[in-house]
Amino acid sequence: MIKSVLNNILSGKAIEFEEAKELLDTGREELYLLMHAADTIRRRSCGNKIDLCSLINAKSGFCSEDCKFCAQSSHYKTDCKVYPFIGVERIVKKAKKAKGWGADNFCIVISGTGPTEEEFDKIKKAIERINKEVGIKVDCSLGSLRIGMVKALKELRVERYNHNLEASEDFYKSVCTTHSYNGRVSMVGMLKDVGLNPCCGGIIGMGETPEQRIRLAFSLKRLNVKCVPVNILNPRKGTPLQDIETLSPFDIIKTIAVFRLILPGAIIKIAGGREYTLRDLQAMVFMAGANGMIIGGYLTTKGRSVEQDLQMLRDLGFEL
Numbered sequence: 001m002i003k004s005v006l007n008n009i010l011s012g013k014a015i016e017f018e019e020a021k022e023l024l025d026t027g028r029e030e031l032y033l034l035m036h037a038a039d040t041i042r043r044r045s046c047g048n049k050i051d052l053c054s055l056i057n058a059k060s061g062f063c064s065e066d067c068k069f070c071a072q073s074s075h076y077k078t079d080c081k082v083y084p085f086i087g088v089e090r091i092v093k094k095a096k097k098a099k100g101w102g103a104d105n106f107c108i109v110i111s112g113t114g115p116t117e118e119e120f121d122k123i124k125k126a127i128e129r130i131n132k133e134v135g136i137k138v139d140c141s142l143g144s145l146r147i148g149m150v151k152a153l154k155e156l157r158v159e160r161y162n163h164n165l166e167a168s169e170d171f172y173k174s175v176c177t178t179h180s181y182n183g184r185v186s187m188v189g190m191l192k193d194v195g196l197n198p199c200c201g202g203i204i205g206m207g208e209t210p211e212q213r214i215r216l217a218f219s220l221k222r223l224n225v226k227c228v229p230v231n232i233l234n235p236r237k238g239t240p241l242q243d244i245e246t247l248s249p250f251d252i253i254k255t256i257a258v259f260r261l262i263l264p265g266a267i268i269k270i271a272g273g274r275e276y277t278l279r280d281l282q283a284m285v286f287m288a289g290a291n292g293m294i295i296g297g298y299l300t301t302k303g304r305s306v307e308q309d310l311q312m313l314r315d316l317g318f319e320l
């Protein structure tokens, strides 16, 4: 079945939902065949370049939303650092650092459902300065925006806007009740209407079924998203998901491989939770179809050193 799905995709036929579901159940003995299929599609559709992003959490905590996976929600008591908007200077400084690391993109992120006018003005100033002084592609993840704000970011040559679906539609309500799945889909539609590339993915390992994981990938396919960050839940103390059992490294590797078969040409970017959940098997997701990575730490957790990540990617034969 793996060979027939691979041949179908290579000849331009998309994988079916039922096939993807079955492949997610691949046993340990066939895992390498599945990885090989995903790696073949990745090389054919995307080449050998790895997409590296680095981010800054420019405002942390204080969030009125109740996303059950998030340490920044004010509904929960967590040990996450809480601070207001950090200002232009620190954002520009971090962008310079990201450029020095070799990141392709630098993403400005703030907690909450959207920036205030004052915060948005400062973010625009930071982007202008980064464009002028740093020369790294800028992405943003600022929550839900009005169309005027999306247009303003487009004019500032923002490359991508991150707005994740987080989960499949039928699982979404189990992890967030204060804002809707449809609202997230509409925001992605607005980005596309304005011509700003959506960066849109989700989180796996939140208690969803394997089928719901596949549904998320098919929803992303329907939205024709070109950059798909995949976070793997690192359960944070104090959140409702704190005691959830994390996915096994093999389940994560299989999920990434099947995502590649569903989304042949997308950048599949391994985001938060990589070090915590994959441990010594991190390299295997990049042999199973992944072609993007966040370096230099995440929103509320640290990653491992950038040098270790870059060495792993060089050893795997990726172009940096």
Ligand code: SF4
Pocket (backbone or CB within 6 Å): 063, 064, 065, 066, 067, 070, 071, 072, 073, 074, 110, 111, 112, 113
């Ligand atoms: S994911 Fe975003 S919207 Fe949800 S609680 Fe965290 S910061 Fe707030």
